[in-house]
Amino acid sequence: MMAPTPWPRRVLRGLLALSVLLLLVGLAAWLWLRQSLPLLDGDLATGQLENPVTIERDAQGIPFITAESRSDSAFALGFLHAQERFFQMDLLRRNSSGELSELVGEAALDHDQEVRVHQFRARAERNIAAMPAEDRKILQHYADGVNFGLSQLGAAPWEYALLRQKPRNWVPADSLLTIFSMYMTLQSHTGNFERRDNALAELLPGDLYAFFVPKGGIWDAPLIGDARGPLSLPQTDIAALVEDGTPMAHQEMESEDMIFGSNNWVVGGALTEHGAAIVADDMHLKITVPNIWYRAGWNVPGTEFDMRGASLPGGPIIVAGSNSKVAWGFTNTTADWGDLIPLELSESGDQYRTPDGWKDFEIAKEKIAISGKPPAMLEVRKTIWGPVVGKDHNERPLAYRWVAHDVRGANLNLLKLETAATTRAAMDLAPELGIPHQNLVLGDSEGNIGWTVAGPIPRRVGLDGSRSVSWADGTAYWDGYLSLQEQPQVYNPPSHRIWTANARTMDGEFLRVMGDGGYALGARQQQIRDDLFARERFTEQDLLDIQLDDRAVFLERWQKQLAGLLEGADEYQEVYEQVKDWGGRASADSVGYRIVRNFRLRFIDLSTAPVLTFMQRYAPDFKFGRVNRQVEYPAWEMLSAEPEHLLNPEFESWQALKFAALDRVLEDMAKDGLPLAEQTWGVQNSAKIRHPLGRAIGAVNWFTAMPADPLPGDSHMPRFQSSTNGASERMVVAPGHEERGIFHMATGQSAHPLSPFFGNGHRDWVEGNPSSFTEKSAAYVLTLH
Template identity: 45%
Template sequence: MNKIKKILTGFLLISLLVLATALTWLYSKVDSALPLLDGKKTVFGLKKTAIIERDQQGIATIKAESRADIAVALGFVHAQERFFQMDLLRRNSAGELASLFGVVALDYDKSIRKHRFRDRARAIVAQLPQEQLDLVKAYTRGVNQGLKYLSSSPFEYLLLQQEPVQWSEEDSILTIFSMYIDLQYHDGKRERTLGLMKAVLSGDVYAFLDPKGSIWDAAIDGSQLSPAPMPKEAWPSATSVNLDGKNDIALANNTQLANNIANRYQGENFPGSNSWAISGALTSTGSAILANDMHLGIRVPNTWFRASFEYPHITISGLKSVTEQIKVTGATLPGTPNMVIGSNGHIAWGFTNSYGDYSDVIVLTTNADDSQYLTPTGYQDFTFHKQVIAIKGQKAQAITVKETIWGPVIGKNHQGKSLAYRWVAHDKEAVNLTATQLEQAKTVEQALDIAARSGIPAQNILVADKDGAIGWTIMGPIPIKKGAVGETPQSWSSGDNRWQGYLIPSDYPRIENPENHRLWTANSRVVGGKMYEKLGNGGYALGARAKQIRDNLLAQEQFDEQALLKIGLDDEAVFLQRWQQFIIETVLTEQVLAQHNNFAQVKTLLTKPEVLRASIDSVSYRLVRNFRINLRDSVFFELNTSLKNIDNAFNFKSIRHQIEVPLWQLINEQPNNFIMLGGNSWQELFTKALTLTLSDMSTNQPLNAATWGQQNSSAIKHPLSSALPLLNYWLDMPSEALAGDSYMPRVQGKAFGASERMVVSPGHEIDGIFHMPTSQSGHPWSPYYGMGHSDWEQGIASPFLPGKTQYKLTLLSY
């Protein structure tokens, strides 16, 4: 027995020693992947010395003697802090995630390879103007030097058992292509959805379900577009939509809705933003003020990296050269060398996603064996491109991309006709680095001119300058469309429908210094008339956010930074207030209250005197919000199911915002001619939606405990934490109840919301405000990991400018 005990004891001691050794090795590897914060390093590619100073939050101030050296130093610090994030961005658009994560990413890679973005990135690099090419090369050298000076690879590669691949010039272009994928449709989903609806529904039904305008419109030029009237005949007609199995669908309706709790109440957000500006006529300083919060999915680390650049800029004035010291502060995108948003003392600029129409689905006419397709010059052969996809742990797979003169073939419609995709992202105009010129711009006019020459996913840009001017335009390429090219797939074979190049800068829509001294954008339609015709409709957001921002701006005559921040943090549920009244007046009738005892508590909650808000302690907000979603899904359930059965490409999510307009009209008019109701009466539908809402909210708790904050608690995670749950505590941000939601200025979901909040007045940056979730660092052992996140959560005003220097790294040239 003693011998066995000795053996077991020895085995245990050896096991503990092995475990301790392994943990020590792991600790040393992770620890040695921390970025350099202090000291001196010699860096290839620098012309002169560059200095990287960081404050307590890790916000970087980069000082150099040229813009090229700024790019080298920025690449260095990006690689040291965020290389894994950069790697994901380039792999995302290149369709190369499977080489890192294995077969789980293979289907996604296949879908993205249709666009051949790596090939396109190489072509763009080859035709960049020399100054821009030099900047990308300088940045690339900095990235690879920064990666080299990490004593160990970023910890994510250790967990994935991979080695990082060096950065190349084309990878910076791929990073911007990743933003195209995030901000625009890469698969024609919305246009294919509308195309199916138009093909199988009658004209009046389609127009009703695809409204052009609503009461929520808040265009900055005051233009209004009207929704279509209710169809008068029975709709949808049995001749247009296959209604076979209607009873089966009706039986499945409540079951499927009830079983879909996990996804049903997700936020109705899509990548977008808010931005608003007031002119110097409404400020005490005479300088304009800009506010901007860009809405994206939020994970660890955050999309942006805060930085400040200081460098001399030489301009030629007459026969003399003039040297000016540039100081620009804001947010950068790891993977690219420029300041994305910010302020340089003369101008401040920010973005919201435009949602104009920058792509088209084309219906192809093919020959009998599908080997050729019809063009304006006759039938042509398809072209084919082989793509090899590397897969971690498996043999690589080869796929073939089928292309036309207009773009890749992306599938077939409900009639079996092949579809091609024409997209701005496929053209050389899609990406350039002209936006770096904003760093030196001095006026709104100069900034808007730069915007019209820039290659990024088309954005609404708002600019405010030191002299009090404000302006709006589109930043990014705008195609010129001819013929019946719009929201639904069309044939281009005759040549009547086509793109005819891109707008020249002088033709760009723009608004400068409006009479009311205010500008605002929030992903909804911004302008009407001729300017709207140039942009088209690529899926604008309902104007609820824009309207609320506009009304808040018009309610005041004097502003400072705090006043604009307050507008950005507004969580009043203006959009849902009419839904609150609908429940009280239309749903909770005396007859219904008599039949459902638990509905009395609902009426008590909803008739309280306080204003409806998406505050963390509000039960009423959660109830009204979730009721609307349940009722909407129930009203359109049968129609959506029928359309999905006709063409699996149908996607309700792509049109969910515009559906609010016909939904509201339907539930208020309660027409008898809507033959896909899914219930015996409208009142029955209302009652079932409320019953389902209460059932979900009251699971294992009383209704008065079911607050909005309980449902809207943050889940901001590192990309690897789901696969490695033991690391959640170190990698993820703590879960907190969050105020705000989709249809109000304070946009906030579990892992979606303001990826930054910026309020700044050019020349008065000292008074500016900047919030950013998660933190600067991508390393959980960094001294500033997670710092600044609580200010973002709570909306506490934190400084725009970097604070006192805590760390100083000097980069020396060879």
């Protein structure tokens, strides 16, 4: 054999030079990144504190702050948030103030124009002016801590270098803007659910509307009331919705339960060995790098209370956690906290009718800064009820009356939970809490438990909120807010169990005042309830086990139907085997689960296409989106009963439609290029936990993205999980027994990829390991003077 020809020396020299260059570039990048690492140890003079503050961090980066005044601990928390999470905080305030374009450019202009209508920055400043002096002081000290923490970094957070921007200082109003950002996540800032539901109710024949948009059914599991009865089949033929020659509209459906929500529940002391209540809470949000929450703890000066739990970078409070006497968690109510008002216009369109006669619109001009471009101007039309946010399907302008616009909508009253010693005392604070309306579930060290709505509830007069009606004649309006005595609540129920999961919780008068803002189906909530009633005694680990329950109870009847369809169909033999042996769980290694789950969604796409086609004839941009979260009920009736008059006329039979739905599933799976036996649920449901900048700058994902783990869990079960959404935290804690508690986050404490805390805790979150709720022994000590 001939010896290989040696490379020319110049090529070797070139390769060596390239290697050295790459090494130098990597070293330079590493040195550049290191400049913005947070300070962990030592002593730091601030010139702004009343007394020294100690920050002890454990090896996972969980801090505990010891201070002699509440304003000093707020300063320290602001310092920590800025050092670890400033870019995240900046995005939160800009998201709700409509100021993202100033940072990232014209790509965010549409978003800013839509949001600026609400003028949240001006509302934040108004709300702060109305606060008690002590709350304003805490907010100012928090802002001072943020700005000091930012100034003590060796360089601005690394994201600003990539964007060629400089960070802007924090002001107290920015902290309320983070609350408004959560409103935008958890409630619609344009009233979309009400707008689409109104269109369906007005345009569809009445019996088809009642069938396709039901208000509940057998999956309901409220705290008060019962599940609703079965659907009645409509009389109208679905073919009547489709005009001859009109092409059928199709829209691929996501799971209707994949909503920003959460699970929480509590068991009373009668069911625990230590006699304290145990609270479980997992808040379902978009999972990104960094995580939305920042774990922290602090003493409440002059008291016996110690705070621990999840803080939201941007504010000086624990959102969900324990004060050592009371523990609490939140889930989104998905009830109705805003009303769209169709306006009656004058002939010229320049005025609108009010109970006091015709009135001119108030016009506000908003200037939107755009990075690298001249600013854009926006005209905001305002009414006595709220801003104009869009038009309905009849092209009538819509004003929006929304709790978020009022002074009571955003405040710092969550601070009062820090010194609530009992469940009853904490529940009494609920109407005063200025946050997006939440199911507040609580338990105390004496074993008492409770549920109520956290947030002010409007007193509607002349309307129930289910339909948009004119307020022009004065018969429909909001008459302030409900009193504490009128607030829906459940305290120490005989079962010693309380559960919520974004579905309907109430019936009767309580349901009337809460309304329906698009409740989740209820299957997830029902499975949690049934898990709780399957045991008579509970430990913290037992509640974590429920959080990790990925049994596909909801899909069992769909699996049986699909297996029956496939039995004996030779060309689908391999598919049949996978469906038959699916395992009954949303397991990452199950092929059958993936097929059954996606078959259901494609069946819904095809069976409801005539309704979508009809709606788009009158409202071309109409989309179901997640407006119809109860679609399971008509879908199941069509699948199981096969009513001939409801068959999509594109198909000759229900069997043909079902096989078409299955074929679409199999075609989508085949795109991965893997054999069917390897097309697991984990392949589709692999984690995509990435930094927000990773969408625009792919290289960011190289050093910030979490591993692409195949994930178990799905919607319609307690272990709520998708590639990008899921449990932003999992918490299980008994007040007074925090050392036995459990806490998970999908990513670590720090947003800095070189921080020792960057990915800490991720593996416990993926695998469900019971990691500690409380911080461990101090690995780092920083004293602020």
